[in-house]
Amino acid sequence: MKLRSLGGLLALTITLFTLSACSSSDKSGTSPSPVAPESPDAQTIQLGDRTYLLALPDNFSQSKAYKLLLAFHGSGGDSAGMRSLSRFERHSSDYIVAYPKSKEVEWNEGCDCNIAHRKGADDLGFIEQIIADIGQRYTIQEGEVYAAGFSQGALFAQNVACNLGHKVKAIAGVAAPMSRQLALSCAMQKPVSIMMVHGKADGVLPYQGSTHANFGLLSSPDAIARLAALNFSLPNPMLKNLGPNVDLIHYSNGKQKAQLVSIKGGAHTWQFAGFDTTTRILAFFGALEQPELPEHSQLIEVEGQKFHVRALGLSNDGPAIVLLPGFNYNYSADSAWFALLQPYLARHYRVYSMDRLGNGFSDASEEVSFGRVAQDLNGILNALNEKELIVVAFSNASISASQFYQHHHADINLRGMLWIDPDIPLPNSLALYKGYPADWYLANLDALLPHLAAGNWTERTWQKLVVEREEVAALLPEQSAALMDWNFFDVLSQQRLLVGHQQTRAREIAGYSADLDAYAALPLPASVPVSVIDSDFEEQDIQNNPDNAKALRLWQQEGSAWSKQLAEFSGGQYISLEQADHMVMFQHPEVIQQAIDWLVAQGQ
Numbered sequence: 001m002k003l004r005s006l007g008g009l010l011a012l013t014i015t016l017f018t019l020s021a022c023s024s025s026d027k028s029g030t031s032p033s034p035v036a037p038e039s040p041d042a043q044t045i046q047l048g049d050r051t052y053l054l055a056l057p058d059n060f061s062q063s064k065a066y067k068l069l070l071a072f073h074g075s076g077g078d079s080a081g082m083r084s085l086s087r088f089e090r091h092s093s094d095y096i097v098a099y100p101k102s103k104e105v106e107w108n109e110g111c112d113c114n115i116a117h118r119k120g121a122d123d124l125g126f127i128e129q130i131i132a133d134i135g136q137r138y139t140i141q142e143g144e145v146y147a148a149g150f151s152q153g154a155l156f157a158q159n160v161a162c163n164l165g166h167k168v169k170a171i172a173g174v175a176a177p178m179s180r181q182l183a184l185s186c187a188m189q190k191p192v193s194i195m196m197v198h199g200k201a202d203g204v205l206p207y208q209g210s211t212h213a214n215f216g217l218l219s220s221p222d223a224i225a226r227l228a229a230l231n232f233s234l235p236n237p238m239l240k241n242l243g244p245n246v247d248l249i250h251y252s253n254g255k256q257k258a259q260l261v262s263i264k265g266g267a268h269t270w271q272f273a274g275f276d277t278t279t280r281i282l283a284f285f286g287a288l289e290q291p292e293l294p295e296h297s298q299l300i301e302v303e304g305q306k307f308h309v310r311a312l313g314l315s316n317d318g319p320a321i322v323l324l325p326g327f328n329y330n331y332s333a334d335s336a337w338f339a340l341l342q343p344y345l346a347r348h349y350r351v352y353s354m355d356r357l358g359n360g361f362s363d364a365s366e367e368v369s370f371g372r373v374a375q376d377l378n379g380i381l382n383a384l385n386e387k388e389l390i391v392v393a394f395s396n397a398s399i400s401a402s403q404f405y406q407h408h409h410a411d412i413n414l415r416g417m418l419w420i421d422p423d424i425p426l427p428n429s430l431a432l433y434k435g436y437p438a439d440w441y442l443a444n445l446d447a448l449l450p451h452l453a454a455g456n457w458t459e460r461t462w463q464k465l466v467v468e469r470e471e472v473a474a475l476l477p478e479q480s481a482a483l484m485d486w487n488f489f490d491v492l493s494q495q496r497l498l499v500g501h502q503q504t505r506a507r508e509i510a511g512y513s514a515d516l517d518a519y520a521a522l523p524l525p526a527s528v529p530v531s532v533i534d535s536d537f538e539e540q541d542i543q544n545n546p547d548n549a550k551a552l553r554l555w556q557q558e559g560s561a562w563s564k565q566l567a568e569f570s571g572g573q574y575i576s577l578e579q580a581d582h583m584v585m586f587q588h589p590e591v592i593q594q595a596i597d598w599l600v601a602q603g604q
Contacts, residue, residue, distance in 0.1 A: 041089065044079075047129050053079035053099040054134070055089040067144040068134055069095045069285075070127060070160075072153030074175075075106045085150060085270045092282050095146075096138055098130050107156035110163070110186070111179040113215045123156065124163055131167055146285050148172040150270050151205060154196075155179060158227070161194060162186035169193065170256075170288055172281040175268050176205045178223035180216035191231040191256040195284045196224055197277055199266020207262070220260055224249055228258035234497055236490040240295050246275055250292045254498040257292060259284075291361045294488050299361070302379030308361035309380060310335060310353045310488075313346030319388045319415045319603075321345055321596060322381070323353040324373070326395030326423075328582065330464050331437070331509050332496055334359040337394060339489035341585040344480055345593055354380060358504025360492055368504055369511045370396060371518050374403035381412065388413040390599055392592065394585065396433075396512070398422030399519045406522055416529040416572065416599035418592065420584050421537065424559040425520035432555050434513045441509040452502045461497055468493070475586040484586075524569050529602055531572035531595050532563040537582035573598055 042055045057066070073082035079099035089097045108116035108123040116123065131145055145168045149157035154173030159182060161171045170193035177198065198220045200207045209219035218226065228237070228251035238250040245264035250257065261280070263272045270277050293299070299306040323342060325333045335342075335353040345351045356373055357365040377400065381389070389412065393401035398419045405414065423433065441448065451457070469490070476484055495501050538556040542549050560576070567574035575595060581587050 042083065045133065047126070047133060050103060050126055051079070051101050052130050053083055053101075055083060055097045055099065057089045057093040057095060057097075059093055062138070065139040065141045066096045067094050067146065067285075068131065068140045069097045070130065070145075070147045071097060071099050072107060072147065072149035072156050073099070073102070074149075074151030074153050077150075077153070082150065082153065086148070086278050088148070088278060088282065091278050092286075094286075095282075096134060096140070098134060100126065100130055102156075106152055108159075109152060109155040109179065110159035110182040111155070111215060112181055113179075124159065127160060127164060128167065143169055146170050146172075148281055149174070149176075151175045151268065155182070155205075158182060158186075158194075161192040161227070162188055162230075165190040165192045170195070170285055172197070172284060174270055174277055174281075175199065175202055177207065177209050177220040178218045178226065180218055183218055183223070183226050186226075186230060188230045191253060193256045193284075193288050194224070194227050194231075194258045195261070195281060196220060196259070197261045197263070197272075197275075197280070199263040199268065199272060201265050202268045204268035220262070221249060224251065224258055224260040231256050231258055233258055234494045236487075236494050238292060238294060238491045239487050240292075242275075244274055246272075248292075252292065254495075254500070257284075257288065259292070293361055294491055297361065300380050300383045302376055302383065305357060305365065305376075306363045307357070307376060307380055308335070308355040308359075309384070310342065311350070311384075312342050313348070313350050316346070316348060316350050318349060318600060319390050319413075320350045320352060320384075320386045322377070322386075322389050322391050323351065324377075324391065324393045324397035324400055325353070325355075325359075326370075326393065326397035328395070328468070330468065331505060332464070332468075332493075333395070333397070333508075334492055334495070336360075336489045336492035337583070337585055339486070339492070340476065340480065340484045341589050341592060343483045343485055344589040345596065348593070349596070350386075352384070352386070356508075358501060358507075360495055364500050364504070366507065368507050370399040370508070370515045371403055373397075373400035374407055377404055378408045378411070388415060390415050390596060391417045392420070392596070393417065393422065394420045395582070396423045396515070399515050402519055402522050402525065405525045405528065409525075409528060414528050415603045416531065417525065418531045418533065418595050418599065419563075419566075420533045420592070421535055421582055422532060422563065422566075423516065423519065424555070424562050425516070425522075426558050426562055428551065428554045428558050429562075430516055430520060432551065433516055438509055438512040441506055442511075442513060445506060445510040448506050449503050452506060453499055455499065457502055458497055458499070461502060465493055465496065472583065472586050475581055475583060477587065477589075480589055524566055526570060528570065529572035529599060530566055530570040531575065531599060532567050533575045533577060533584055533588075533591060533595060534560055534563045535577040535580035535582060535584055537580060539579075571602075 045054050071082050079101045083099045103121040104116040106114050106116045108121045147157045147160050154176035157171040157173045165188045172195040174197045198207050207220050209217040233251035233253045240248040242248050247262045250259040266272045297310045300309050323338045325337045327333050335355050338353040342351050342353050355362045358368050391401050542552045564574045
């Protein structure tokens with residue numbers, strides 16, 4: 001699948017043609033050599049005419065299975081120097097660490113441009129020998145081999161990723177971008193997680209790259225974009241600040257990661273002020289199975305499942321505002337819908353947006369529905385220790401809000417609810433909701449899930465994202481557009497491209513009819529005010545579907561009458577919006593805040 005650009009924000013930063021990857025020469029069948037004692041925890045191992053330094057962790061046990069980490073020195077360096085620089089085995093008891101020595105002054109890094117290449121140094125073959133050698137000496141966990149390098153050793157680590165991806169799970173490179181030659185020839189046999197750490201003031205291997213006939217360098221941002229593309233990552237990088245002078249560019253394909261840590265003012269060095277490179281690399285290796293989260297986000301565990309929760313405005317007093325996303329016209333629903341509203345409200349309130357299982361960065365599950373969200377939400381709020389709140393539900397998240405009220409309002413100080421274009425539990429509306437596409441998904445779900453798993457709908461999902469983004473951009477009011485968090489929107493919405501998320505969406509649509517039946521059976525909330533924002537978004541459907549205009553008009557009228565009844569019965573407000581889009585959160589955040597302000601004032 002080729003992902004097309006969208007205004008420069010929905011695209012990879014670089015396009016390169018891939019040539020054949022370099023291959024290593026035949027490896028020798030050298031058997032393990034006797035260990036030559038050098039220190040209690042470090043020994044020089046001879047493999048044919050080459051050596052590596054083997055370092056064992058503290059409290060090493062011959063009966064334990066370890067991970068293996070290979071650490072590559074820079075040009076002109078050696079094993080002992082790299083060990084002194086990084087000391088990986090001193091910072092983790094999980095790794096056996098090998099510090100190989102290059103055959104020549106440099107590694108054969110894959111640029112086909114240096115001394116090691118001209119002399120035919122088979123450094124890739126040597127690394128395979130080391131992995132095999134240590135595997136015969138000790139018990140190495142299956143699939144747990146890693147590599148890291150400094151300077152020219154970092155360039156070689158990239159070559160390892162390109163050509164030994166079947167051997168290593170992840171690599172980390174410090175103080176190096178990527179050679180233009182390797183960028184062109186790299187063809188990973190298997191996706192590999194990659195971390196780059198680079199000082200922006202590096203005067204040896206420049207962060208911004210260089211142009212040279214023999215040895216050109218990509219910039220580090222272009223390098224990580226290229227490596228991410230080789231991993232088939234999602235197109236939009238996550239941008240984060242990790243601390244003073246430390247920024248992150250992060251890509252993911254849903255499994256492997258590719259990230260660049262940029263150090264403002266950082267020179268050509270291993271360690272940086274405020275950034276412990278060794279421990280950060282080990283932390284990266286140790287968290288490969290965990291998603292990198294956007295700023296202000298966390299994972300809350302409830303009954304063994306992790307839920308993505310984003311929190312803003314935590315210093316504000318008063319009730320917490322909880323935002324629940326529902327379906328748009330594409331039947332997509334995640335916290336991307338609150339990329340403007342949440343920072344808008346956070347100027348005055350504590351605001352939480354939450355993603356259901358199988359959405360955003362929440363855990364996957366085959367048991368998904370809007371109905372189960374009520375129980376999940378209760379557990380999340382308990383974990384957050386939030387006891388006073390207002391629930392804002394968009395579209396069919398009214399199903400979740402209604403069930404939350406029925407089952408849990410007595411356990412919490414629910415000050416009120418605001419429902420934006422809620423589902424209408426009346427006969428004509430229910431018939432429309434249960435029709436196409438809900439009935440089609442229900443009838444075809446078993447055949448659809450493997451069809452989605454094969455990637456057959458990924459391109460069409462991408463096209464929907466492109467159109468949705470353009471539509472959202474057109475809705476933003478000038479006075480609040482500066483608060484729109486586009487990076488959060490792009491990173492969250494692109495999770496829908498992942499096959500698992502596509503399958504979750506299919507399951508939710510297939511279960512929509514059952515959700516609606518449970519919703520229709522509930523009584524109206526009576527003990528807390530429920531305000532309703534009722535946009536006239538149906539007008540566009542009526543205009544575009546003249547053959548079905550009568551039923552759609554009845555749906556609109558039925559919805560307005562029911563929404564007024566709900567607001568009056570519960571003591572809330574009925575707010576009608578004319579010439580409004582369904583995505584009220586982007587077009588009219590001020591109306592939502594005014595409605596929340598009114599609900600807060602009722603309890604004072």
